Amino acid sequence: MTSAEQPKPYGTEQSKAPVPPRRVRTSYLQQLKDTGGRFAMLTAYDQHTAQIFDEAGIETLLIGDSAANNVMGHETTLPITLDEMIVFAKSVSAGAKRALIVCDLPFGSYEVSPAQAIESSVRLMKEAGVQAVKMEGGAHYADHVRAMTAAGIPVMAHVGFTPQSEHALGGYKVQGRGDAAQAVIDDATALADAGAFCVLMEMVPADVAAAVDAAVRVPTIGIGAGNATTGQVLVWQDMAGMRGGKAPRFVKAFADVRSVLSTAAREYADEVRSGTFPGPEHSF
Ligand code: KIV
Numbered sequence: 551m552t553s554a555e556q557p558k559p560y561g562t563e564q565s566k567a568p569v570p571p572r573r574v575r576t577s578y579l580q581q582l583k584d585t586g587g588r589f590a591m592l593t594a595y596d597q598h599t600a601q602i603f604d605e606a607g608i609e610t611l612l613i614g615d616s617a618a619n620n621v622m623g624h625e626t627t628l629p630i631t632l633d634e635m636i637v638f639a640k641s642v643s644a645g646a647k648r649a650l651i652v653c654d655l656p657f658g659s660y661e662v663s664p665a666q667a668i669e670s671s672v673r674l675m676k677e678a679g680v681q682a683v684k685m686e687g688g689a690h691y692a693d694h695v696r697a698m699t700a701a702g703i704p705v706m707a708h709v710g711f712t713p714q715s716e717h718a719l720g721g722y723k724v725q726g727r728g729d730a731a732q733a734v735i736d737d738a739t740a741l742a743d744a745g746a747f748c749v750l751m752e753m754v755p756a757d758v759a760a761a762v763d764a765a766v767r768v769p770t771i772g773i774g775a776g777n778a779t780t781g782q783v784l785v786w787q788d789m790a791g792m793r794g795g796k797a798p799r800f801v802k803a804f805a806d807v808r809s810v811l812s813t814a815a816r817e818y819a820d821e822v823r824s825g826t827f828p829g830p831e832h833s834f
Pocket residue numbers: 593612613614615616617654750752773783785
């Protein structure tokens with residue numbers, strides 16, 4: 551490689567865009583924020599989707615506690631346990647080699663104290679191989695984030711609508727409208743100041759999310775939070791058109807995987823019933 555071809559040191563005039571790394575780390579997401587770049591995050595709960603999304607270049611994968619509704623069939627995210635999250639997270643870690651793997655701290659695994667949050671995070675990092683955790687809640691968790699960060703745990707804060715508090719919030723509702731906007735900005739700022747490497751915002755008005763992104767130094771991620779955040783996240787089944795029924799306004803289905811699977815299942819069953827599958831080429 552000639553000196554002209556050498557990647558320029560990050561931060562110089564000539565090299566505005568950071569070089570995509572072999573393994574995405576929190577520092578890379580920060581570089582993207584610093585240089586006006588953007589990144590994508592998707593949920594994943596199993597080895598194969600993790601591998602597909604990893605190979606597709608998705609920068610970060612989230613083992614969301616949305617596994618409770620999207621995989622396990624619960625009504626809310628509340629019932630999923632830390633042990634169950636560890637099973638899903640192990641599968642994702644086995645499938646993804648490049649993406650930054652972030653795992654949700656499920657309801658009941660961190661609220662009691664910073665020590666409880668550290669213990670749960672250590673289990674996720676040690677037993678399931680995740681590289682960061684995500685924790686729902688506002689400024690009142692700043693001490694948690696400070697203690698976790700000091701313990702070497704990268705923390706993604708999750709503010710705005712926090713599904714684990716849906717009963718306290720009175721259902722799935724946009725947060726931060728009108729006078730409530732400042733509270734979202736204050737939550738994000740307090741958590742970023744406490745050491746969170748990234749702030750995720752769910753269902754907040756686009757202008758409030760933009761104000762948060764401008765107020766915090768760290769990268770931001772949005773879901774139903776407009777277009778001004780550094781990154782975007784979607785639940786993969788929503789992104790791929792896997793689930794039936796009405797999707798939330800912020801969802802865009804980029805494929806119709808539900809139809810593809812349905813067609814495949816029908817064709818398979820037809821061939822089994824007609825005796826054409828398995829054929830000689832599938833037999834020993
Ligand atoms: O659990 C999850 O999937 C999430 C996303 C909605 C951000 O927290």
